[in-house]
Amino acid sequence: MTNTALPDPDRPTPARVLLRGGTIHSPEEPFATAMLVEDGAVAWLGSDSAADVAHADSVDEIVELRGALVTPAFVDAHVHLTSTGLAVAGLDLHDTPSLTAALDRIAAFAATVPAGETVIGQGWDESRWPERRAPSLAELDRAVGGRPAYLSRADVHSALASSALIAAVPDVRGAVGFDESGQLRQQAHHLVRKAAFSMLSPTVRGELQAAALRRAAELGIGALHECGGPDIGGEADFLQVLASGLAGIGPEVFGYWGEFGGAEKAAFLGAVGAGGDLFLDGAIGSHTACLAHAYADKDTLGAAYASAEEVAAHVVECTQAGMQAGFHAIGDAAMSALLDGFDAAAAKVGRDALYRIGHRVEHAEMIPDGGIQRLLDFGIVASVQPAFDAAWGGPDGMYVERLGAQRAQAMNPFAALQKAGVPLAFGSDAPVTPLDPWGTVRAAAFHQTPEHRISVRAAFAAHTRGGWRALGAAATATGVLRVGEPATFAVWDVAPQDVVVQAADERLSAWSTDPRSGVPGLPDLTPGRPLPTAARTVVRGRTVFDSGRLAEG
Structure with missing residues (x-):
């Protein structure tokens, strides 16, 4: 999806918004089809008919859900925002099928980087390649054209460093985990990572962080836990991540140092x-x-x-x-x-x-x-x-x-x-x-x-309520749609017949309860089925992603 679908963060947020005609995932109001948002919080939950009688004439905006599912937004409890931006908008090697393909992608990306500037990328995984090995130092140097380069492995606990980057970090050769192959671990890895990230300008870091926040918003994520530290991105990066989280372009950001x-x-x-x-x-x-x-x-x-x-x-x-x-x-x-x-x-x-x-x-x-x-x-x-x-x-x-x-x-x-x-x-x-x-x-x-x-219900709870609970005293929400809670939610393009209650037992992989029981359903996630896509993501009443589909037809 393009950024043209993303709302303007400077646009005023309507004070009172009524969503109706859908399925509202709320354990406290299990039969709700409508929700009123007022001043960034959930103000009311109930039926469409009740909404029309009590609220339709006094709101600033009415959102016709057309059967869509509304759930609390997700909380991702462990991210590295700047590095995620590199994967979203930069050199990402996660899906390269072979060493040769990885080297080709590295070379193509490096060709777009001005001479002398650092090539930063991540995601290579030699265990998935038929060659069963990482690039050699000579292969990496050729691919990046002699530039400084830092390429973290998929787990980000080792990395490839080019000869030019190694030369720029004098202490690295004596550090634990250094190897002349250029594949570095432990202290040596931390040293080259710190050096590489220090070469990113604040402008570039901000662009990467914004790209990651926008991607999270597109996926229905309303809050992120940034895991920073001196060997991850450093203090300047951490402070800029927190500032990016306050810019209103995506999820809230809670930082751990x-x-x-x-x-x-x-x-x-x-x-x-x-x-x-x-x-x-x-x-x-x-x-x-x-x-x-x-x-x-x-x-x-x-x-x-x-x-x-x-x-x-x-x-x-x-x-x-x-x-x-x-x-x-x-x-x-x-x-x-x-x-x-x-x-x-x-x-x-x-x-x-x-x-x-x-x-x-x-x-x-x-x-x-x-x-x-x-x-x-x-x-x-x-x-x-x-x-x-x-x-x-x-x-x-x-x-x-x-x-x-x-x-x-x-x-x-x-x-x-x-x-x-x-x-x-x-x-x-x-x-x-x-x-x-x-x-x-x-x-x-x-x-x-x-x-x-x-179960899917337990997993969904761990990815919503669990993320808020994990913040301890810093939590500012519970991750449940109920009156008085922050209006942080996502609207999903899911047909009502595809909203079910799924068990963890493979013999009961998808079964529907009697609707009269009031057990809130979730999308059918049986492997092979397409995953839900977000039509809109809202954080404390502010729309941070809108596909435009709710306004169609």
């Missing part, structure tokens, strides 16, 4: 928490997730970036400051370090104090025995990414290659987390996987390991 001992700085920068991608380890695809037992395809345990003692100190600092802590943990050894750190923190400030704050863990893909109960005991929110399983799970996926079938099958146990009562919040980790909220809900409901599936 990931730096040990950084609670005071996080507050100073305007972050809602001192966490997000505060790395305890790396990623499985880059062999840097920290494991209790070696990888199946490489003799390494991965990388441990922090100890349980460091986790404890950070949790204590944040708890005493009344601020959320949060950590990136993917491997089972990293999760053990996190949980041991919370044990130590609880001994100092008390378990109840931790529980009241509601600290976070990002990813939580590999959970050691007993770990789910410990997450629950500490009140930790699990901010997870179902698209990871869709991308790399299954019997032939990258996880099996890296870990072996037994460990891979235990990954991303959403059903066990939900059953235990661990709060779930869904996100994309964009650009690691694309912004795709309905695809995320489908990935959780049709997890490639059936025992980990949850």
Whole structure:
């Protein structure tokens, strides 16, 4: 979709808007077909006939839904906005089918970059290519024409750096994770990433952030959790992301700043928490997730970036400051370090104090025995990414290659987390996987390991209400359409007959309840069916995306 469909952020927002003739997804008013929005909040829910009698003559705008579905807007609980903009508007290698195709795309993009400027892109994944290898340094240098270049792997925990970029970062050769091949991990990766992003001008960063926000709005996303930090984009980028979120062109943006001992700085920068991608380890695809037992395809345990003692100190600092802590943990050894750190923190400030704050863990893909109960005991929110399983799970996926079938099958146990009562919040980790909220809900409901599936309703709740709950005290909404709540919602082109109640059990993949029961339905997400598309996205009463379809006919 083009930006011509996007509304002007300077256009005045109508004070009173009536939507009627559709299906309103509201557990509190399950039979509602109409909704009144007044001054940015939901003011009334009910039937079309009641709306016509009570409100039709006193509104500034009437929106005829023509059977469309209205739901709370999605919350993506883990994004990197500038990097997502690079994927949306720049060099994206996610869908390249081979090494040769990737090099061709890199060369074509580099040809558009002025000599001496930096080529930045992301998304390559050698595990999906027939060549089964990353580009060599010589191949990369030829493709970018000698320019500085930073190309992050799909998981953004390793990257290719060209000779010109390596030469511009004098300390990188002595850093942990440096390799003469130009494929860099750990500290070396962080150094070149920081250097590459510092070469982006504020103007370019702003354009990338705007592109990402507009794309999110097109997908029915009403709020984003930005996960920033010194090794991700730096302070200037983080501040500009927060400013972009206030520009009114897309979703609200809530920022997390990931730096040990950084609670005071996080507050100073305007972050809602001192966490997000505060790395305890790396990623499985880059062999840097920290494991209790070696990888199946490489003799390494991965990388441990922090100890349980460091986790404890950070949790204590944040708890005493009344601020959320949060950590990136993917491997089972990293999760053990996190949980041991919370044990130590609880001994100092008390378990109840931790529980009241509601600290976070990002990813939580590999959970050691007993770990789910410990997450629950500490009140930790699990901010997870179902698209990871869709991308790399299954019997032939990258996880099996890296870990072996037994460990891979235990990954991303959403059903066990939900059953235990661990709060779930869904996100994309964009650009690691694309912004795709309905695809995320489908990935959780049709997890490639059936025992980990949850219902579409539970997955939708994790991607709406769960995202607001994950903000803790910073939450300004609940993610439910009810009177008094912010009018943050999306209108979907879904026919009424395609709104059903879906179970996680494959034997009951799509079944409709008796309409008299009042169970709110959702689009049929059975694999193979097209995903819903947004006709309009509204954030606190302001339209941030409009396809124009509601005004047709």
